Structure formats: structure tokens, C-alpha cells
Amino acid sequence: MIAFGLRLTLRGGREAAARLVVIVAAVALGVGLLLTALAGINAVNSQNARYAWFETDAGAHGRVPAASPAAHDPAWWLLRADMFQGKVIGRVEVAPTGPDEPVPPGVTQLPEPGEYYASPAMAKLLRSVPRTQLADRYPGRLAGTIGPAGLPSPDTLAILIGYSPQQLSKVPGATEVNSISTTTPNQCSGDCYFIGIDAQGMDLVLSVVAAALLFPVLIFIGTATRLSAARREQRFAAMRLVGATPRQISVISTVESAVAAALGTALGFGVFYALRPALAPIPFTGHPFYVHDLALNLPDVLLVALGVPVAAAVAARLALRRVTISPLGVTRRVTPPAPRAWRLLPIAAGLGELGWFVLAGRPATTTGQIWAYLTGILVTMFGLVLAGPWLTMIGSRLLVRRASRPATLIAGRRLADNPSAGFRAVSGLALALFVTSIAVGILTTIKAYDGGGQATADERATVVQDLGHPGPPDPSAPPVTVPASLRATLLAIPGVKTVTRSDRREVTNKGRRFTVDDQNLSIRTSGSQSAIELVRGALERAFPDAPVAMTEAEFDAQNQSAQRTAGYERLADVVVLTSLPIAGCTLAIGVATGLNDRKRPFSLLRLAGAPLATLRRVVALESTVPLLATAVVSVGTGFLAAYLFLRSQLDETLQAPGLSYYAVVAAGLVASLAIIASMLPVLSRITGPEAARNE
Secondary structure, three states: OHHHHHHHHHOOHHHHHHHHHHHHHHHHHHHHHHHHHHHHHHHHHHHHHOOHHHHHHHHHOOOOOOEOOOOOOOEEEEEEEEEEOOEEEEEEEEEEOOOOOOOOOOOOOOOOOOEEEEOHHHHHHHHHOOHHHOHHHOOOEEEEEOOHHHOOOOOOOEEEEEOOHHHHOOOOOOEEEOOOEOOOHHHOOOOOOOOOOOHHHHHHHHHHHHHHHHHHHHHHHHHHHOOOHHHHHHHHHHHHHOOOOHHHHHHHHHHHHHHHHHHHHHHHHHHHHHHHHHHOOOOOOOOOOOHHHOOOOHHHHHHHHHHHHHHHHHHHHHHOHHHHHOOOOOOOOOOOOOOOHHHHHHHHHHHHHHHHHHHHOOOOOHHHHHHHHHHHHHHHHHHHHHHHHHHHHHHHHHHHHOOOOHHHHHHHHHHHHOHHHHHHOOHHHHHHHHHHHHHHHHHHHHHHHHOOOOOOHHHHHEEEEEOOOOOOOOOOOOOOOOOHHHHHHHHOOOOEEEEEEEEEEEEEEOOEEEEEEEEEEEEEEOOOHHHHHHHHHHHHHHOOOOOOOEEHHHHHHHOHHHHHHHHHHHHHHHHHHHHHHHHHHHHHHHHHHHHHHOHHHHHHHHHOOOOHHHHHHHHHHHHHHHHHHHHHHHHHHHHHHHHHHHHHHHOOOOOOOOHHHHHHHHHHHHHHHHHHHHHHHHHHHHOOHHHHOOO
């Protein structure tokens, strides 16, 4: 029977070939997205791990991070931050005390005094801009490059500068180290540097994104597998009537689905690896990935390669249970019982689970948070699919009550007769609207709290140098003096307008302006990049121990909240721009499948005198009513889920989305109506007299 099932699948005519192509494409899309999500989680953690060596001297200020094996000869070490055109430069100053010094990843030895190693992106930048703007800040010459093992990202700007022990030991903040840190920033405890990314938080977001994307894809795959379902059921029922056993029918249907799923899975792996070079440059964490970061481990491969075909086989077995129970199950059709209101319970359970964490507090660990929120969102999405037929039934009853034309009455009666079939075509769009609403709701709120405001012209043009003493605040310390020669040097730079000193300044935090006590020097420029960089270089030479000078706009852009918001915004764009097209494909296949499975009833209506225009209105209403009935619930449920997530995870209140959200939703609904309209001309070809014959 396996060979017979393979023959039916691969040589079953044009209809079988078309069905196979559609199912393979649907499975390939789902597998590609699943692999991308799994590889994305691996990439985030791989990227974050390469920040570890920058934490090397953090142990001097707090708890010592995990480190590589200790070297016999310590090295002096100082991590500083520099900046160029809004981009942070990781500046590490080192001085070995002997031949067996600790060496960070990406290089084979520490640079000698008067030399420095730079990342490829940094070396390119040094060559492309005038020396007065950047290269003059660093003593010595470029003697080598830092390899990928020591760089979080291809665009990382890093420089490793060599000094003698006598020079570096006298610099405030420099410490002796015997080993290189191997602890990632998010794992470091104590006084660690705020560098890198919150990999655990990103894992949580990526897990939710994966679920948000995969659920519509699973609906798409399920819809595709039902293509020509009525015809297949009739064929299997005929086999039962001539003596085929239920076991044989199960084997044939399992082979058909397993072959399509296996081909789609293989194609999905191919698509994923082919798209990795295009996916790696997308800066979801604020920086692009290396292509090799988007890697799969053995459990990932086994989960997808074995799980998808097995799931497809189980789904096929369940879909044809009517035929395997009785060969007359296809012909003896009765109106199924009407959906009951209990179908709303899973939605309530999912939202209730999310609401519980608002009252009890979020789980303490990231793993606990992933399971908590992922479970609530998945249960809610499952509840929307389960509640869809009941909502469709309610909409059909309202349609019948207000029916004034034959098409309206026929459509309402047909939906009431089988609301599950009516909802199936629009189920993907319902989930897409839920996903879009929850993504936009969360993103809008995060931006409102953490995104800050648009930088003013003065904030982009004024360089601020913090003049505070290094180390803990000391109110008794005398103020730092600003030499008159420095003022003259700064004012001589083309583009510099004023140089002022103040003890207070305005800063932006979470979209609000605050006044803070802070000794600082403000240099107002014309806003040109050359003026800003020349000022920064002059300040760095005058105050080598002070934090890097930056504009207020740069300061706001470099805070972790702003970077997190930018990363989440990119992920939200992916969710919206992926889920809506998938929903559109699901709708197109669902409408086409419904027309194909109901061509005989429509043909009988035409033979009975029903105009073709009436039948087209029936089809349009049968698709539009479930769409509108579930759209409102999906949008409302998405915003409620977003509110509960924000309250428990971030202690923030949901903010209303902007006009762009309503434009996207409106565009999605209009596109859906256009897809439905594009299917209507098919009616004239499939409702001829030949389709009305008993088969």
C-alpha cells in the first residue's frame, strides 16, 4: 500500500500534482520560518558571547567574572569608550608585563607599544576619514586586525592599543589582569560594564515572535492540505466500497501527506540556508550577525526534520477519520451540531493565565517568563481558532435576520449550516490581526516609555563633556579646571560657536526632560560632523580620563532602552509583514478550496435558475461575514493580551497605536476583499452542467 500511495501522490494526474505543489510550498514556508526563529535565538546568544572579553577588568570593580586560564605574566588593561558619528568604538588599552600574557580572542598576541590592532570595520573607517577627525586620537600605527572570534558583529568598531607597563600603570582606572573574561554581559554579576545585549530578554521576544509567526503558518499548511479534500474523500470512500480496509486507507493518506511534508521540509532547509546571507545583515539586536551565527544545532535539526512529517501524517489521519470509520461517511452527510459558547473558554483561559502574572508578578527567571507568556499567547491563539466557528454562526444568524435578497439568505443559511467551513478560509487572517495588534500594541507602549523624543537641532549640534571626577561621587572634590588654552583651541575649530561650562544640564529619559546636577562643558557647533569629531578629539586629549564626549542626541541613542526599542521595532515589522501575506495566501487557498468542494451544489443552483451574479454575492458574503465577525474579536483580544503582557513584564500601561496601525489593518482587510473578489470569476468555469452530475 505504501507503493500504491506513492503512485497516487506522484502520478495521480494534474489535480494531485497541483495539490502536492501547494502543500510542499506551504510546508517549506513554515519550515523556513521555524528554522529562522531557532537560528535567530542561537545567533543572539553567539553574538552576545563575543562581548565577554570586554568584561575582562570588570572584576577589579566587583565580582570577578568567569575567565580563561590564568597567564603567568599579567597585563595592564583599561577599557574605554570612544565614539565617531554616533557609533560607539570599543577602545581597549593593554600593556603586557611578560611573554606569557593573557590574550583576548581574535588576536594571537597583544600589540607592542606604539602599535594597535583594529577591527576590519574600524580599520576601514580609519582609512576613509581625515586623520584629524579620528586617527589622531590613537597613538602608534595599525599593525594588525582583530578577527571575527573577538568581534560581536561585522560592523563592530573596536581598537586594541599597545602601551608599555610604565605608561599604562599610571593611568587612572587601569588594572592588572591575569586572564580574559569568558562571561557574557547578561551573565555577569557585580559591577559589570553595560555592554552587549540582553540575550535572555531577546530570547523571550524571539520565542514569542516564533509562536506568533508559526501559528498562522500552521493554519496555512492545514488549509493547503485540505485542497480538493472533498474529491479525495470520495476517492477513498470508493476504495472502501470495493474492499479497502481502514488500515489501508490510513496508510495511503499518511503516505500522501508524509511525502509532501518531507519534500516541503527538505525545501524549507534549502530556503533557510539560501536566505542566511540576506538575513544576517538585518540588525535585530542593533548590529548585524555573521552568517555563521545563524546556525542550527542537532536538536533543532531533529525537531524540524522529524517533527514536521510526523505531524503532517497525524493530521492526515485525523482529517480522513470519517472515511476510515465508514465508506458511506462521505455520501451520508448531515448538518453538524451548531458550535456552542464554550468555545470561548480557551480565549478566557489564555488571557486569564496572562492576567495571573499581573497579580502575582512575573516569573523570576527568563525561562519561566518564556513558558509563562508563550503558553498564554499560544492558548489565546488556539482559542481564537476554536471560537471562530461560533463567531461565524453568530454573524450568519444576524445576516439571516436582516436578509432582504436571495443571495444574503442563501449565504446566511449556508454559513449557519457549517460555520466551521466558513471560518476556515479566514482563520489565518484572524490570527494575523491578533498578532499584528499584540505586536503593535507592545511596540507602541515601549516607544512611548523608552523611545524618547525627536532630538532638536541644538541637541544634535552641542557636544557635552562630563567633567566629573572618575570613580564614586565625591562632593568635597574640587571642580575640574578648564584651561584657557583649551577654550581657545575649541573656538578655533571651524564650526564651533560657543564654549560654556555649567553645573546642571537637561537630559531626556523615557520621553521626559529632567535637570541633573553635573559638571560639564558644552560646546555648541554648527552641527557638521567634522566640527563634532574635531571637538571630540580635542576634549579627549585634554581630559584622557573622562568619559567620551557626545552630543545629547548621541547619548539618548546609545542608552539600552533606545537600542531595545529599535530591535523590537524591527521584529514587529517582521511579524506584521510576514503574517499578513501568509494570511492572504491562506485566504486565497481557502476560498479556492471551498469553491472546488462546492462546485456541484453551485451547479445545481445554476441549473435551478440562480443567476451567476447571485452566486458570486453568496460566495462574497460567505467569506466576508466570518472575516468581519472575527476581525473585531481578534483585534480586541490582541490589545488585551498586549496590555496584560506589558503590565506584568514591564509594569507599563498600554498606549494607543498611531494611525499607521489602522492603515495597516485597513489595507489588510481591503486586500482580503480583493482576494475574495479575484476568486469570483472561477464560478463561471466550475458551475457548468457537467459538475452537477452524480459522481
